Amino acid sequence: MAAATFIEYSKGTQFVSTHIYGSWWFCMLWGALAIGTITYIIKMRMHSATLLLLHTSFIVILTGALITHLFAIKGLVHIRKGITTNQYIVNNGKEIKTLPFNIRLNNFNIIYNNGTSAPKDYISYITITDDKQSKDGYISINNIFTYNFVRLYQTSYDDDGNGTYLTINSDPYGIAISYTGYALLFFSLIWLLIDPNGSYRKLLKSPLLKKGMLCIMFLCGFSSVTQAASTLPDISANKFGKLDIMYNNRICPIQTFAIDFTEKLYGSSSYNDYSAEQVLTGFIFWNDEWKNEPIIKIKDNTLRKYFGLPKYISINQLFDKNLGGYILGPAVQEYYQGNHDKLHKAIIEIDDKVQLIMSLRHGEPFKIFPYGKGDNIIWYSPKAQVPKSMDTDKAMFVKNIFTLLNQSAHSGNYNQFNSLIAKIRIYQEQNGGNTLPSVTQVIAELTYNRIPFANILFMINITMGFITLLYSIYRLTSIKNNRHITKIISYTSIIIMLLSFIALTYCEILRWIISKNIPMANGYETMLLLAWFVMLFSLIFYHRFKILITFGFLMSGFFLLVSHIGQMDPQITPIMPVLSSPLLSIHVSIIMMSFALLSLTFICGLTALILYVTHRIKHDEKTIIDNQLSSLYLLSKILLYPAMSALGIGIFVGAIWANISWGQYWSWDPKEVWALITFMFYAIVLHKKSLPVFNSPLYYHIYTTVAFAMILMTYFGVNYFLGGMHSYA
Known part of the structure; x- marks a missing residue:
């Protein structure tokens, strides 16, 4: 099994599924292990009911697995809305088989997490028909639809939302036997710990414990860079950081985005004496100055030597007119043409940081303006095309508020800046609806x-x-x-x-x-x-x-x-529906x-x-x-x-x-x-x-x-x- 995992890494999942895990000789190895276990238990005259039950559970599980391997029906059904089919695909699309009933897709619906594009669930509404009856039902993630021992699972869907992929599985005997084995295993493993005559209870009765020898033996002993770039003062930056933003398909404080932004560039949640919010707002409102700050960390030594760069560079150091502009440009193209060696991977990592900074100029990340009703609230950035249904006052507010913030920041009128932040907060509270995080979530x-x-x-x-x-x-x-x-x-x-x-x-x-x-x-x-x-x-x-x-x-x-x-600390995001x-x-x-x-x-x-x-x-x-x-x-x-x-x-x-x-x-x-x-x-x-x-x-x-x-x-x-x-x- 260990060898198979490494073979899979080089040969692919399909290869090991066919030539190892699904092969006759691999099944024979498990069979030999089962037979050897039974023979050995008989030879040793095992009398412990717990141990007999434990080992029997593995025999039952292997029997269920064998029946599943030999007789289970598995495949994939693809249906478009309004279409009826009785066909399913097996062997990675190489073979088409027929179901004993028809499936019609009446509707398909994707439920999203409030205010985001992150799917929460996928639901297929279907009708099953055969010669005897018709039955309506629905299939969603973690909700199986069963008909005549055939189970249907929600697997995927078409990009246009008008089609669905359903996995079918029919294995009534293999699953029943396997689940029986699981139940026996769970019971025996728990009983192993509480059996008065078992090995574990005998350990707890050891003289070493009674005499307290362990406690006696181990007593117990134990047991600088000059700040040059302009930025907001702390108070204003903090207020900006407490506004909500749609980031990573959830609504959270801008502070979270600012920390991720700074850590991605610099490798730390702060830069010199600047907070993450000050770094972010520095790039937003004083972009030309911050493009000279050596905030981009280059971790790869090979990349530094290749381009003659220090460990920390400014974004301007990556642009040289004498070298044709963006010095990483040719290498980035080589990466996307297939050159994925260590150097080019390191270059792409730096290019990602550059693109992140560039995206701020276009306002792409700042989806801070919610608009809509009920469960259909969408968050927009200041430069996004807002819906025509948005009234004029709101549309003008969304379009112009960052211009006013920029003017206040550059003129040093931070009272006005803070007042504008408060207006954005009021807008969010009035239009965010059920997409806004609770006060408890924000504080947390x-x-x-x-x-x-x-x-x-x-x-x-x-x-x-x-x-x-x-x-x-x-x-x-x-x-x-x-x-x-x-x-x-x-x-x-x-x-x-x-x-x-x-x-x-x-x-x-x-x-x-x-x-x-x-x-x-x-x-x-x-x-x-x-x-x-x-x-x-x-x-x-x-x-x-x-x-x-x-x-x-x-x-x-x-x-x-x-x-x-x-x-490893990842951004907190909505989890996958499954x-x-x-x-x-x-x-x-x-x-x-x-x-x-x-x-x-x-x-x-x-x-x-x-x-x-x-x-x-x-x-x-x-x-x-x-x-x-x-x-x-x-x-x-x-x-x-x-x-x-x-x-x-x-x-x-x-x-x-x-x-x-x-x-x-x-x-x-x-x-x-x-x-x-x-x-x-x-x-x-x-x-x-x-x-x-x-x-x-x-x-x-x-x-x-x-x-x-x-x-x-x-x-x-x-x-x-x-x-x-x-x-x-």
């Missing part, structure tokens, strides 16, 4: 823009993680211990962790309020969620395992650092919970290996290191069992969501494949009766440390290298 967004949560918290958490880790290693390798210092570090650590957790929770709440969706729709948000879960588990289990505070600081700091370094499902929230939350727990087993293993090497170098007694490795072994196993239960449940909840949304519960997308690989890879270490080598704490820790590479590949490798439907980098 302005607060979120002001505080760089991830940047601050990663520095705090990583610093505290290394301080507590070094002190804990010192405690475990030192004869003398100062209890007073230990208490200070312990209490300080838990207080800082709690404050960090509260701050991250506040950040998540703000994003939730702003977007009106649970913040888990992209790479940045899932990184924050992962860090949140790590800190939550660390705080919950701190009273039993003091070492978890250190682990929590390190791993949450790592996840926050990755989001900061990668500059993502508006409660199953998505459950799926992502449980998966992130599992990854958080597995990341803590990685820190357990890494700490154990560091302690082992340290003790070997110092020639300490073997008993000491054995006790320490055993304690970390116990802690890691206590984390691993719920992590595996969460991962298994999360993967197959995702499969149910996919089946409801797309009509296919498993598509062999690289993220799905690597999640399954991670699940299987970590499951190996739980089979200590079959693989007694993992009864040794040392070998167990080596394995779990290496296993963390599976998570890194699943989360980062797929996102940034392999791609696929789940690539939300």
Whole structure:
């Protein structure tokens, strides 16, 4: 499976679907695994009802998958409004087949998020007819229409809005069997944790826990450039920044656009002593002066050397009459003609920044004037062609207000400027209707823009993680211990962790309020969620395992650092219609919970290996290191069992969501494949009766440390290298 994901990267999805995932020999491999499992269970005379049920669930799931593979009917129907058809397309358009009924498209409707062009849902209104009856219905995202065991899903639509694409799927037996397997799996994974006679409950009864050895062992230690360009004063710039704008298909404060604008140019949310709003308004009202400001950051060394440019340049440095005008022009043309090497990609990145600045001169981004009624309100820029139905006074206001703002700014009459801003605000409130964000949303967004949560918290958490880790290693390798210092570090650590957790929770709440969706729709948000879960588990289990505070600081700091370094923080936008499902929230939350727990087993293993090497170098007694490795072994196993239960449940909840949304519960997308690989890879270490080598704490820790590479590949490798439907980098 791992090899197939890399083959897909080079050969394409269709190749691996046909020659690997859909091949007879791949099905035979799964069949051999199932037969081997049954044979081995019989040979070992497995008596545990929980384990029998768990392994049986996989056999049932594989049986359902085989029936789906052999007998399921899948295809695509394209219908135009008013047309009736009974044909569907299979094999990527290579074959046409006939349905046992007719489908007529009566109407098609796209529902947009208020005041934007971002689709919220697509709805096809249809009539099904056969020899016996006629039935009306509708199909939308996450709403399936079923007729005689054939399910129809809303997939896409024609650009003119007069046609629709529907996915059809008929698989009554395969899905029923697969869902039965999922139910057995969910039950057995949960029962695995609560079974009084199970392995997990035996771990919790360990003498190490009863004697409080873990708490004793890890006590606890743990736990300038001169400002030349003109701009608005702070007060006026702030007032301008609080006006609403339609940006990224949602209505938000101009401040958000200003921050994104400045960060894209300069790599920071401010420039020298100028705020983002001052930078933006500087380019709007004093464009000629700001074109001389060295605000464009060139990150690529090759590009800088090629053109002889410094790291920060002004837009005017990119225009030279002696070189024919725009010096990047020829290279930009070469890029669009097919030259996509590293240099040309870097040039396009700079060209995007230039085009962004140029667009301000035409007023294209400033859609700040709403007009319309009810759900048909559209936001216009000052230079846009307004509807003829707009009354003369409003049209003149829209057309001339920026000219008046420009005159006020240049004359230094900021009282008049502020008065004009107030008039724009009144216009927005009178004409924005239900497209305007609530007061709570505006306050949340302005607060979120002001505080760089991830940047601050990663520095705090990583610093505290290394301080507590070094002190804990010192405690475990030192004869003398100062209890007073230990208490200070312990209490300080838990207080800082709690404050960090509260701050991250506040950040998540703000994003939730702003977007009106649970913040888990992209790479940045899932990184924050992962860090949140790590800190939550660390705080919950701190009273039993003091070492978890250190682990929590390190791993949450790592996840926050990755989001900061990668500059992953995306603009908040309306989510795709297919993502508006409660199953998505459950799926992502449980998966992130599992990854958080597995990341803590990685820190357990890494700490154990560091302690082992340290003790070997110092020639300490073997008993000491054995006790320490055993304690970390116990802690890691206590984390691993719920992590595996969460991962298994999360993967197959995702499969149910996919089946409801797309009509296919498993598509062999690289993220799905690597999640399954991670699940299987970590499951190996739980089979200590079959693989007694993992009864040794040392070998167990080596394995779990290496296993963390599976998570890194699943989360980062797929996102940034392999791609696929789940690539939300």
